[in-house]
Amino acid sequence: MLALSGACSGSNGAPVRDAAVAEGCPPSKDDLISDFASSNGIQLVDGRQGGWYTYGDKLGMFATTSGYDIDRGMGGPCSSPGSMHIKGTGFADWGAAAGVDFKLRSPATMPTDGGMGPKMVYNAGKYTGVAFWARSSAPLDGVQVSFPDLYTDGDAPPHDMVDSFDPTNQCSNCVCIYQPGSWQNCSPYLVQFGKKGDAGAGVLFAKYMDVQIDTTWRRFEIKFADTAQDPGNLGYSGPDGKLAASALTSMAIQVNPNYDAMPRWREISSSGSMTSTS
Secondary structure (H helix, E strand, O other): OEEEEOOOOOOOOOOOOOOOHHHHOOOOHHHEOOOOOOOOEOOOOOOOOOEEEEEEOOOOEEOOOOOOEEEOOOOOOOOOOOEEEEEEEOOOOOOEEEEEEOOOOOHHHOOOOOOOOOOOOEOOOOEEEEEEEEEEOOOEOOOEEEEOEOOOOOOOOOEEEEOOOOOOOEEEEEOOEOOOOOOOEOOOEEEEOOOOOOOOHHHHOHHHOOOOEOOOOEEEEEEHHHOEEOOOOOOOOOOOOOOOHHHEOEEEEEEOOOOOOOOOOEEEEEEEEEEEOO
C-alpha cells in the first residue's frame, strides 16, 4: 500500500524527513499540486490541469478497478485531510506506479480514430522540484520518482531528434521509443530512493540512498537538479543533456518489485506539491 497526502515545499537540496508542519506546507496555493481532499485531481493553478492515475506491469493487479482510492479521512501533516491510497500485488516485472500529467491532452490533437493524442508540455522552470508526503504498509526499497519531459516521454508532442553522440542518427517530427539500447530510447530523468538497482545508482543518487518510504508519514523532497537517467536504461535526452523542467509532461512515483518476497499486497498513500524557487 502507498498513501500520498498533502505535500510541502522545501528550501534545501536534500530530501527532508519528519519535517515540521509549519516549515513544510506550501506557502502558496500556486505551489500545491494535489491535496486529495475530494478527488484525484490536481489544483487548477498556473495552467496545471489533470488527475492522478495508476499503471503497472502485466504480472500484477490493483485492488480496485481504478487502481486507487481517495481516503478523505486519512492524510499527512499538510493534508485537508485526504490521501490517494494505492493497493496492488504481483507486480514482479518492472513494478507499478502512480503518475499525473500536468496538462490535459489537447482535443485539437486527438486522432480521428478516437485514440488519445500526445501529452502537452508544462513549464515548471520557475520551480526547483517537487515534494510530497507518503507512507506504505511495509518499507519500500528502490522507489523511483521520475519526470518525463518532451524528450523522454513516448507520448510527448512530436519534435525533431538528433543523437548527441552520432549526429547522423536523426529524425524529424518524431518521439522517443521504449527500446533499450536504441539512441531513441525513452529514459525519463529521475531519482531513486534506497540501494536496490544498478550499481551506478548509488553514485548518481547518493543523497537519496538512505531515504525510504515506510510506515510513517514522511515528507520527501526531490530537486530537479538531482535527477539523472537510469544508469541501467540510458536513452535520448534534450539538447542540454539534463531534465527539461520547462517542458515537463508528467511525474510518476514507481515502486520497483520485491523479487525476494512471496506475492503479497503492498499498499502506499501520498500526494504532491511543487517547490518554489523563492
